Amino acid sequence: MTRQFPRTADFVIVGGGTSGLVLANRLSEDPNTEVLVLESGQSIGDDPRVQNPSTWTTLLGPEPAWQLETVPQPGLNNRVEMQLQGKALGGSSMINGSAFIAPSRAGIDTWAKLGNNRWTYDALAPYYGATYSVESPDPNICKDMGIELVSNIDPAATPKGPVQVSFPSFVEPQPVAKAWNEVFKGKGYNTTAELFPIQSAGNRCYTAAIDPQTQKRSSSDSQYGGPASSRPNLIIATRATVLKIVLSGSSSEKLTAEGVEAAIDGTIHAFMATKEVILAAGAFHTPKLLELSGVGDRSRLQCLGIPAVIDNAGVGEHLQNHVMCMRTFELNDNVQVGDGIQSLAFLPLQDRAQQQMLFDTAMPTTDEEKDFYDAVRAVLNDPNEASCSMFMTFVGLPNFISLGVMQSIPFSRGSTHIASAEPGDNPRTDPQFFSNTLDLELMARHLLTLEELPSKSPLSVYVKENGQRIPSEIPITDLQSAREYLRQNAVATHHSCGTAAMLPREKGGVVDQNLVVYGTRNLRIVDASTFPVIPQANPMSTIYAVAERAARLIKGGSE
Numbered sequence: 001m002t003r004q005f006p007r008t009a010d011f012v013i014v015g016g017g018t019s020g021l022v023l024a025n026r027l028s029e030d031p032n033t034e035v036l037v038l039e040s041g042q043s044i045g046d047d048p049r050v051q052n053p054s055t056w057t058t059l060l061g062p063e064p065a066w067q068l069e070t071v072p073q074p075g076l077n078n079r080v081e082m083q084l085q086g087k088a089l090g091g092s093s094m095i096n097g098s099a100f101i102a103p104s105r106a107g108i109d110t111w112a113k114l115g116n117n118r119w120t121y122d123a124l125a126p127y128y129g130a131t132y133s134v135e136s137p138d139p140n141i142c143k144d145m146g147i148e149l150v151s152n153i154d155p156a157a158t159p160k161g162p163v164q165v166s167f168p169s170f171v172e173p174q175p176v177a178k179a180w181n182e183v184f185k186g187k188g189y190n191t192t193a194e195l196f197p198i199q200s201a202g203n204r205c206y207t208a209a210i211d212p213q214t215q216k217r218s219s220s221d222s223q224y225g226g227p228a229s230s231r232p233n234l235i236i237a238t239r240a241t242v243l244k245i246v247l248s249g250s251s252s253e254k255l256t257a258e259g260v261e262a263a264i265d266g267t268i269h270a271f272m273a274t275k276e277v278i279l280a281a282g283a284f285h286t287p288k289l290l291e292l293s294g295v296g297d298r299s300r301l302q303c304l305g306i307p308a309v310i311d312n313a314g315v316g317e318h319l320q321n322h323v324m325c326m327r328t329f330e331l332n333d334n335v336q337v338g339d340g341i342q343s344l345a346f347l348p349l350q351d352r353a354q355q356q357m358l359f360d361t362a363m364p365t366t367d368e369e370k371d372f373y374d375a376v377r378a379v380l381n382d383p384n385e386a387s388c389s390m391f392m393t394f395v396g397l398p399n400f401i402s403l404g405v406m407q408s409i410p411f412s413r414g415s416t417h418i419a420s421a422e423p424g425d426n427p428r429t430d431p432q433f434f435s436n437t438l439d440l441e442l443m444a445r446h447l448l449t450l451e452e453l454p455s456k457s458p459l460s461v462y463v464k465e466n467g468q469r470i471p472s473e474i475p476i477t478d479l480q481s482a483r484e485y486l487r488q489n490a491v492a493t494h495h496s497c498g499t500a501a502m503l504p505r506e507k508g509g510v511v512d513q514n515l516v517v518y519g520t521r522n523l524r525i526v527d528a529s530t531f532p533v534i535p536q537a538n539p540m541s542t543i544y545a546v547a548e549r550a551a552r553l554i555k556g557g558s559e
Helices: 018-025 052-058 104-115 121-129 140-145 175-186 221-227 282-292 296-303 352-360 366-380 437-455 481-489 540-555
Strands: 008-014 033-039 067-069 080-085 132-134 163-165 201-206 234-237 240-248 256-264 268-281 323-330 340-347 388-394 400-407 415-417 428-430 521-527
Touching: 008 018, 008 256, 018 323, 018 540, 033 240, 067 282, 080 132, 080 282, 104 121, 104 296, 104 366, 121 540, 140 175, 163 221, 175 201, 175 282, 175 340, 175 388, 234 415, 268 282, 323 437, 323 481, 352 437, 352 521, 388 437, 400 437, 437 481
Parallel strands: 008 033, 008 268, 033 234, 132 163, 268 521
Antiparallel strands: 067 080, 201 340, 240 256, 256 268, 323 400, 340 388, 388 400, 415 428
């Protein structure tokens, strides 16, 4: 029997994920506003694996996650990488590792430098604060671990939101994590417990969207969707897959998004929007839906038999994602370790002259690439900004510690496009990892630094001398071996963004500064696909903040 839902609402939100449920909550605060959310996945909030943040890797199967993958990547020795995305109420906030990490302020300011003067870090800061609340770590543990317990939080980003953030590695003092902190203190970086530090470079405590009282995952579903779900003016439909956007009007004027077509229980239904259709389907499915609906590069769409109603070659382009690489070291016997990520360090390249030489030999050739290159280079040229993050984690191997290195803001960009006119087919995704040689060169140098960390005192006290290293096939001894190790072992993160970028249209933009799709009157995008430059580390905090700001823009309130 087909489930019944209202066929008309003021706002139709496509995707009940991280950003979609923020919008659903905020827009339905007005009891006179009817909101309909259409989500392909199901409600999984009661699953014990979801509630327990330490079991998140068991949630990456086909039920709670879209099983997307890249084309073979030449920069990764032609390996194919999985690009998973949450397929459930709450989206990726239900299946990820729960990391809640602040972006680089300078990184967010690149959004403004690329043509979005209203999207500076200072303009977005209050919306980060509207997203989360945090319980400070135990001051006695901080003292024991050599951590600065900062209380002068940026007033603009004062935490007062629903997502509960905590310091999960601070249940008790961890001697190995303390040693990590001391190693970086020797490099000139104190360890701070501040969530939103002024400069990105430095050593930080790991913070995550985990309720400090219950130790359960704090997600978009539990903190936004669930509390609003009882409102009579909010309808959330699960197992409802949107197939296309219904657009009307002539090419000489802005088109109107009348609604969407969605498949529910095997039947296609039309759902109409009296005010707006809002895409919150993520970095892969948002551009996919645009292209299926005739919004994209005209020649690409015509080859697939799709009439182009808005010719915009920027749709599906500018795909950005981080790659990371792990190295596992054997510890001495009976070393006490914790669970999960323990520490984070954000580092610039120490040899500044060498970095400048690398930058000068990799100049782009097109104006569009030059704008992006110049913006990212300006951030990485600042010695207080990081070109990588390093982290220490324990991944279940007894008596082993894993160290990881991840890009901060990569120069390489790729694309994701539909490969057919069939809505059920996955898009063709090509992130082009390491296609810009700067990414490989910077990361190889950071990997050499990572390789040396276990030999530095006092971390060396805990790591077994001449112990096992995993993987062991490629010893990391110089730049060439570091490059080869990365090509063989670096993996994609699940941080994709940029595929419907907020940029001037003439520079490949898909949405304007109000997040409205160019050429339309009322089709808006609110998800990571709009980010013109990827945030450093996990982007979840920024996805929340952009959704909070978008809700304010839609409601027409003062900012």
